[in-house]
Amino acid sequence: MFDLFADETLYRLLHIWFGVVWIGTLYYFNFMQTPFMAEAAATAKPEILTKLLPRAMWWFRWAAKATFISGLALFWYKYADSMRGGDFMGTGGGMLITLGMLLGFTMYMNVWCIIWPAQKVVIKNAKDVAEGKPANPEAANKAARAAAASRTNTLFSIPMLFFMVWAAHRPSGHDSTSALFWPLFGLAILVYAFFQFQAIRGKLLGILKTVKSTIVSGLVLWAFFYVIVEVLKVRV
Template identity: 45%
Template sequence: MAAILTSLRNTVIAGCVLAAILLIMYFVWDGQAGQLFWAFIFRWLHVISGVMWIGLLWYFNFVQIPKMPSIPDDQKPAISKVIAPEALFWFRWGAMSTIVTGLILAHLNGYLGDALTLGAMNDFMVHKHTAIGIGMWLGIIMWFNVWFVIWPNQKIALGLVDAPADAKPAAGRTAMLFSRTNTLLSIPMLFAMVSAQNIY
């Protein structure tokens, strides 16, 4: 067991194997690979991606950003040169995967257009489509912030691209403010997503 748990790669493989066993059980119990099955698969991938994305967003905002001022200057490069670039890699690709799988899921379930227009395409309002649409738009705004504001500014702040030294503090502040914006938006976004599945 230690050979599995001391290696992240082996841990993830073991988790995938267990998920594959559950998938086999589904097919043994007369499961079929129809539309509902693929909608489930993309919902599962959407949730996994979202956990990676929002988990890292909350790590940055609840742990890393508040604790950076208390880290001695000689130890800060460990965060800015090693941990932050790796965390930002998984953060931005978690965001991309969450958006892509979410849009595919909405298409498979037949409400993509209704959700993106907040139900305006119908003659009557479907509250579920409005709720999921609000969640989708908040998620899209957050994704945009990650890829087109936070990541470009973090590259400057962390010194991953050539930029004047005096540009780093402003870039860091911009990245932080948009990260905090995403933290703010994540709370109603998750409310809208979960309410669409449970109360409408």
């Protein structure tokens, strides 16, 4: 009775639910709101920026925090023992969840350290202008910065979700004893670091400029990571 509280089930449910709210809002921003704003009439924009954006940002950033915290709880339940005793990276999906959490944690940091601080300036500027106060010349730069990080998060979300699900539900096989383990793991980290570095710089890469190219790039990045984990046969 009440098995919901017996193991990590509750954390898992909460984690997935918060993740859906967060990534759903991320996709709303990237796939719908941004293209809409690009062609919206000037008279329509202030309402979006002062009334819709703050509400959407509230759900977005707090869902990101809740996803991260519930993810850590899940990690503790599922991996604490292998962290203490076993070969965490070589067996039991340790490398998979490490890569998934690296992407997820990076996305979380991008929300709280780049996107939200920049969007606060954008929202305040829109409110000031609506009240007849002078515009902040920095607002356009901040919007561009938020957009670069948001597109990078959309890119990362595709392989991130793969690692989350694959760590939990990978098919049976064998553990990684490959001599290529660290070189290929290092290559995966380098590719991730390249994209994240551009997001920190606030540079929107050409391949992330449109919705279509961002989704295609996310799938290519996912395929790259997938080949690496298949080569390494990180399975149990």
